[in-house]
Amino acid sequence: MGQHFLLSKEARDLPLQKVMRMTEPGAYRWFKRARWPLTNGEPTCPECGNVRCYTLKRGGRFKCSFAECRKEFTVTSGTIFASRKLKFRQILAVIAMSANAAKGKAALQVARELGVQTKTAWHNLMKLREALAARREQMQLDGQVEIDGMYLAGHIRPENRKEDREDRRKIQSPKRLVVMAVRERRLTGQTLTRVTPSENSDCAWDMVRAHVSRKAHVYADEHLAYDELCGLNPLTRVNHSEAYQHGFGVSTNIIESFFSRVRRSYRGIHHRFSMKYLDWYAAELAWREDRRRVGNGGHVLEMLKRALAHPTSRNLCGYWQGNKPDDLVWTG
Known part of the structure; x- marks a missing residue:
């Protein structure tokens, strides 16, 4: 009998321990290659598309060399991870935890395993879900x-007394x-x-x-x-x-x-x-x-690419300050 894919070596090509042992510069290189795959991680201006950008000394920022642009940006500027608070290695760990779960990952569990607040874990997981949902377009x-x-x-919660209960199927x-x-x-x-x-x-x-x-x-x-x-x-x-x-x-x-x-x-x-x-x-x-037939390394890379290709979320940006998303139910 043939081996099931999930039991094969190809299904576990990126163990979680490898991500957790990753250094911050190593995780940063993952973000750069996922954001700018065509230039192998070399920065490209998100405003004008100029590939000739130089690195500034402060905060991992880049600046476009085109005279009429001169825009400053980072690897997460204009993406769903804009204005991030977590380190790159922590965000990559959240993605890896989510990717390794066959039926999704609960925010409470991610918060305990990563040592962050539940609100932080929930917010980053919802950003990933919004980016994945955009593929349907x-x-x-x-x-x-x-x-x-x-x-x-x-x-529907049943009534306590038997004589007060109704047939919940109706x-x-x-x-x-x-x-x-x-x-x-x-x-x-x-x-x-x-x-x-x-x-x-x-x-x-x-x-x-x-x-x-x-x-x-x-x-x-x-x-x-x-x-x-x-x-x-x-x-x-x-x-x-x-x-x-x-x-x-x-x-x-x-x-x-x-x-x-x-x-x-x-x-x-x-x-x-x-x-x-x-x-x-x-x-x-x-x-x-x-x-389901892709290894967890492919899952992590695709989730990261889709998140960095998705624009800044207008549904989740400022969520804890009262900016709630509109109703996501289709009404025609």
């Missing part, structure tokens, strides 16, 4: 894809949300997520129209939200009241495996998600599902 799916929705949260919590997802069936396929108040046809139509090729074959269950997709793509339905699979390949089992990861993360790692940020949590777990 350019995502295009092809081949065979599956679409489905998963209801999450909205727990009660809808106002806090309950739906994670709608579209996923390719390929081994290296992509997973697109979106959080909505309900499993509705408008969201399903918009996801398929904007992010799925017209030649792709879509598989869905018998929910009414997917009735109109036949006008966009070839569509095959699965009646789950009769069977989970009708013949070879006629199922939504691939996307259900992703939902299983979300449920495990929700109940076992975080115990609950903040519904305000459920969209980012789902997008992060979708990225983990898509990169």
Whole structure:
């Protein structure tokens, strides 16, 4: 029997102890190479793109040599890590801890392992989630894809006395949300997520129209939200009241495996998600599902590159001073 990838040497090519033993200049070189990969870490002006920049003596700053620019910048200027407080080695350790977790990393655990405040750990983890969620904007799916929705949260606490209790299956919590997802069936396929108040046809139509090729074959269950997709793509339905699979390949089992990861993360790692940020949590777990055949070194490098390519967060900058992000739930 073949060895599972997660048990192979390639899956653990960057142990956490290697990151923790890294010096601050060594971590700084990781940031430079991730920010400016085309010049192998040599600074490039973020304003005009000039590659001829010189280093200033103070605070690891650079200055553009172009006479009409002369902009000063650092390796994190204009990125999601702008105005950072942690050292480069600490930020890289947060990324490595998050990358090594198969179902996400809780901020409380990162705070204890790294010796920082819980607010600091939470803030940096949320920045990574926002950067990973941004990859959905350019995502295009092809081949065979599956679409489905998963209801999450909205727990209703039962009454103490038995005679006062109601059948909770008939009660809808106002806090309950739906994670709608579209996923390719390929081994290296992509997973697109979106959080909505309900499993509705408008969201399903918009996801398929904007992010799925017209030649792709879509598989869905018998929910009414997917009735109109036949006008966009070839569509095959699965009646789950009769069977989970009708013949070879006629199922939504691939996307259900992703939902299983979300449920495990929700109940076992975080115990609950903040519904305000459920969209980012789902997008992060979708990225983990898509990169499950990549070693932890590749995870760390990709997370760092996406974070440094993402602009300064307008959702999290000044968060503890009262700047809260807008509602991340899709409403059409």
